[in-house]
Amino acid sequence: MSTRVTLKSIAEDLGLSHMTVSRALSGHGNVQSDTRRAVQERARTLGYVKSAAASAMRGRPTRIVGLLVPNLVNEFYALFADTMARACDAEALQLVIHVTNDDAAVEQQALQRLREVQAGAVVMVPAPQSDRPEPARPEDMRIVQLIRRRDQAAALLIDDAAAISAAVDHLVARGHRRIGFIGADQQLSSGRERLLAYHHALQRHQIAPDHTLTITAPPSFRMGHDGAATLLDGKVSVTALICGGFEISNGALEACLGRGTRLPNDLAFVGYGDPAAYQWIAGGITTIRLPVAEMARGAVRGLAQTLGPTSERQISDSYPAKLIIRRSS
Amino acid sequence: MSTRVTLKSIAEDLGLSHMTVSRALSGHGNVQSDTRRAVQERARTLGYVKSAAASAMRGRPTRIVGLLVPNLVNEFYALFADTMARACDAEALQLVIHVTNDDAAVEQQALQRLREVQAGAVVMVPAPQSDRPEPARPEDMRIVQLIRRRDQAAALLIDDAAAISAAVDHLVARGHRRIGFIGADQQLSSGRERLLAYHHALQRHQIAPDHTLTITAPPSFRMGHDGAATLLDGKVSVTALICGGFEISNGALEACLGRGTRLPNDLAFVGYGDPAAYQWIAGGITTIRLPVAEMARGAVRGLAQTLGPTSERQISDSYPAKLIIRRSS
DNA sequence: GTGAAAGCGCTAACAA
C-alpha cells in the first residue's frame, strides 16, 4: 500500500529534518549543494509531488483560475477556452471550467465552488440576471467579466459598434432598407449596446426603425432560431438580417438553412462570430469577427500579473470587432 | 481588511468552540437544533466557505477531476468537455481542463499538476507516445483513457469498425474502387484499428489495397489537410476518401473546399465526427458520427462512483459509431 | 450536547 510521499517521509528516508528537504526542493534557504542534490534525486525517484492543499493552507495563492462560460460548444467559447487553457499551462496555472448555461443559479454555484478551492481569479461571462439581489462580490477572488458587463469591475469587452455600423452600411449599399436585427435583450450590456449601434446606423441612413424587425430576448441558439423563423414567416417583409450574438447567429443560420432560404438571394445574412465553418456555408457567411484568441491571451496575461503580488491593476480592455464580407450578403 | 471566515472565527463570534460549529455545518454530530440554526444563519450572513484545502489535508478526496484533450476547438472535444462540465456540476465536481496539443511532454506536465491538487480522477486522450520510457502510472489518481488506449487500464473507446465498413460498402455501391484513407499512424490504437477496418472492408470487396491511397501519420488538422492535398494532386487517381480522425476530417475537408473540389462529383467524401456544420457544408457531409454526449455522461457516471468508496470497478466501455449518409458521397 | 487535543503537509521564524 503506497502511502503518500511527503517532505517528512523523504526526510526520514534520508535521515534529515523535513525542513532541509523543504529548502532543498523549494530552492529557498541555504542547503549544502550535495545534500540538495541527494534530496532532489530521492524526491524524483520516489515521485514526490508537493501538496497544493498544504501550500494553500499556508496562505499562498493557489494558481487555480476559473472560467465560466454559457457553453463550450459555440466556437467562440470553445476557442476562448482552448487559448486560455494553453496560456494557463504556460503560466503553470490550473484552469477550472464551469458551464453555466447562462443560468444565474448555476453561475452562483460555480463561483461558490471556486471559492472553496480558493481560486485566485475567475473569468466569467455573466449570466442574464434575474431581479434577485445579487450576492456580494467576494473580495478574495479577482473577477473579470467577459463580453458582457454586469458591474463596473474589470471586464474584457468587444467593441462592435463600428462593425455593426459597417454591416448596416454594407446592406444599405446593396439596396436593403428592411434590415432585421436579432439580439440579446436589455438585461445584458452587450444587448443594449449592439441594439443601439444598429439603431444609430439605421438613423444615419434615414431609415425609420421598425420594431417588427427587431427581436430581442435572452440570447440562445433556440431564440436565434425562432427569431429568424418568425421574421422569415412572411408576416413582415425582411430582406436582410443582422445577428447580435454568437448563439443567436448559429440558431438563425440553422433556421435559414433548414427552411431552404437562399442566402443572399432570399435574405442577406450577417452573422456574429466567425466559426471556421462559416467560410464554407452557403458560399461563405458574412459575419462580425472577433479577436477571440487575443482576448483569451489578454485575459491570462492580466491574471498572471494579478496573481502575483497584489497589484491593483484593473484589467479592462475593449477589443475591436470587424466585419468580414462574404457571399451571404 | 477582510480576513477569511473560518470555523474558528464563526465560533469566537458566537462564543462556541469551533467543533460545535463544524458539527452544526456538516450536519454530522449532535448539536442542539437552535444552536445549529444560529450557526448556519451566521455562516451564511458572513459568507463562510469551507476550505477545500483543509478538507483535502484531512485526507478526504478532493472532488477535482481532470480532463486532458488535444484541443477544445474540434467540436468532438468541445462537446465532450461541455457535457462533462455539466455532468460534473451536477455531481459537485470541479473540472480542470488541460489542452495537450497531443504533446506527450505537455501531457505529463498536466498530469503532474493534477496530482498536486490531488485530483481524484482524470479522463484523458493519450498523446501519441515517443519511445521514451513512460512514467509510472500514479496509483492515487484514477485514469480513464478516451478514444485511444495506451495501456490496459480503463478506457472509453469508439467501436467504429462497423461504421468504417459501412462507409466502404456505401462507396463501393456507388461504383468507387479507388478509395483513399487518411488516418492516424500505428502509434495510436485508434489508428491501427481504423486502418484495419478499412483494409478488411476493401478485402471483402476484393479490392487490392493500394498503399499510395493510404496516408497515415500522427493525426492533426494540418496532416489531414496535407494528406488530402497530396491525394488530390493527381499523381494517383482517387475517387473517394474516408477520414479516420476528427482533426484529419476537418483538415481534409478544408483542403477539398479550399481548392474547389466538388463533393461528391470530383470526390466522394466521408468525414469523421459530426460537427453541426457538416450538415450544411456542400449540401451535407457524409460522416461517421459518434455518441459524444453519451460518452461524456458515461465517463462522469463512472468517475462519480469511483470517487466515492474505493470501488474497483473499471469503467471500460465501447460506444458504437454510425455512418451518416449525406450528399457528399 | 459540547469541548479539548492531535495531526494532515507545508513553510516562516527563530534557535543552534
Add this chain to the structure above:
DNA sequence: TTGTTAGCGCTTTCAC
C-alpha cells in the same frame, strides 16, 4: 548549514 516549533482550517477521537 541544519533543526525545532508553531500554525494555516479542518475533522477524528476521546473526554466531559
